[in-house]
Amino acid sequence: MIRLFKHYLPYAVLLLGTIDFVILLLAAEAGWLLRLWQVGVDAGDSGSRVANMLVFAGTLQVAMVAVGVYGAPALRSVRFATARLVVAVALGIILLSLLFFVFPPVAFWRSSLLYATWIALFVMVAVRTLLRGVLSGARFKRRVMVLGAGARAARIEALTRAEGAGFTVVGFISMNDGPPAVPGAANRDDIASLPAHLLRLGAGEVVLALEERRNALPLNDLLRIKTTGVEVHDFSSFIERETGRVDLDSLNPSWLIFSDGFSAGRRLSSWGKRLFDLTVSLILLLLTAPLIAVTALLVKLESKGPAFFRQRRVGLYGETFEVIKLRSMRVDAEVGGKAVWAQKDDPRVTRVGRIIRKLRIDELPQAWSVLKGEMSFVGPRPERPQFVADLEARLPYYTERHVVKPGITGWAQINYPYGASVEDAREKLEFDLYYAKNYTPFLDILILLQTARVVIWPEGAR
Incomplete structure (x- = not known):
């Protein structure tokens, strides 16, 4: 995920959104060129149509965000995405009509607008069909190691099965802080070097999910992990980022006071x-x-x-x-x-x-x-x-x-x-x-x- 203005966005969404914007720009130009070719008019310099292209692409992408084209269900199902894209295009045409009325210089010919929207819709559906496995696959999921094997760790495991999960857990390590709730968790005492273990599994992030942190914080382990370049996050911050909500079960006043927020x-x-x-x-x-x-x-x-x-x-x-x-x-x-x-x-x-x-x-x-x-x-x-x-x-x-x-x-x-x-x-x-x-x-x-x-x-x- 990337943090944009204090809000996290999945890399897959950013990639798809960028691809869509380029498609919309090219479709706008293609619609113009097709219509100009039909009436036998010289296309001229495309630079004169940049404002029209940007308005077309920006308005349709706003409509796509509004109707949920970039939500988790749309990333997983081409059929769902196609239905949302159709609604987004219809909404976008309504918005464009209003913009063309208010700002006539950025208006399209009706035939050009029709060609552009059909081209954009067809290509965006085709892209989603080709990239369906990539966008929802493991390539865009972060590899996370969880320190802890109790109830908190079990909640993280449950999140990996949720629709649109942006991470996968490569391993749970029992830190002997309570009865384990995650089967198959490795015991910390059986691992000679925790940083080497993380690198061997390809983990790029560690989440501290201890049940009882008082007098049990593994400072030496966390220091070695941090100095190897692996990100370290506490449980509450991780849950906030992944779910878009503040977890009341793990919330404490010190986290609210010292964490980033309420600026x-x-x-x-x-x-x-x-x-x-x-x-x-x-x-x-x-x-x-x-x-x-x-x-x-x-x-x-x-x-x-x-x-x-x-x-x-x-x-x-x-x-x-x-x-x-x-x-x-x-x-x-x-x-x-x-x-x-x-x-x-x-x-x-x-x-x-x-x-x-x-x-x-x-x-x-x-x-x-x-x-x-x-x-x-x-x-x-x-x-x-x-x-x-x-x-x-x-x-x-x-x-x-x-x-x-x-x-x-x-x-x-x-x-x-x-x-x-x-x-x-x-x-x-x-x-x-x-x-x-x-x-x-x-x-x-x-x-x-x-x-x-x-x-x-x-x-x-x-």
Whole structure:
């Protein structure tokens, strides 16, 4: 993996993304040349079309990121990737049409655009067919040695079987720190030279997964490993990198304090984020006002009560604010105002409410909270004070998710299905802590783009 703006990206994804961008550039030029040849016009200097080519390639690649073309399932299955590519091309054409309307100098002829998209689609599918075994194979997986053979080591072993795992374990070494949970682990006492053993197995990385580190840290071994050029990582950092979440089971205050994250240098980024929130929320409210009005009318026609509802939520640094949403439940959904977790196929949701929840239309009025500065477009989901009080008592570090503004979409929302229990809240907290710890504008852009995937394929929407 490569770390880009504090977020890790697999090498296979970077390679495929680079190949795709080159393909899109060449397809844009091929579309132009084919059309010019048909009408008998001299092609001239290709330099005059560079801006058009870059807009075409950039827009389609943004659409590809948005719909999940570079996700683990798409890397493993050509059929899955082809389906996502078709959706990405359709979305990209819509975006290009808007860009061509706003900036006519970068526009394509319709026939040239048609040729370019078909050429790009065909070649990208062909490339994935040829590279399928390479991209998902061992060549792009890091070779890891695990020091430890207990429960933590067993969790790492389980990760190797997960879809899209970017590493393979070449061996587990029992450090005599507890009962072994991984069969076949070598005993440290049976290995004369640990650095030589690592080099013999071709390990490029070591993960310290001891069950009890107090007075048991193998400093001499770690020093020799480090000086041979092999990377050494602690268990919590390794899990964070591989899963995109902060592991609560192994988390301790010292790791949060001394690990990279929660940087004060993001103050300038926060100003940029606020400017983005102000601009986009104002535009969004203006553009979607007719849709919100029509939906509000439908809500009123189906069931008695107000079309909008207001609720107290917990925001930045634990301060409460009032959020506005289109009503998707019956007015008697909560008797006596007592907070109740949502359920799968919740009977309190109306027919209109079920549709607007899946399409996320009920969330649109929250742009008003973004405009006022109480929320951001990207951040942890704001919860109700009753739930927060309960979760803070049950889950460690829950308060830390409030160090960033809550958002309409977020890292947890795009990575975990809709949750409606304490256990779900724990899972989502791990993603929220990752976002709070590693926030950058790059991560915000990635989340905003991939929100399109959640809207198009609304897994878990309730």
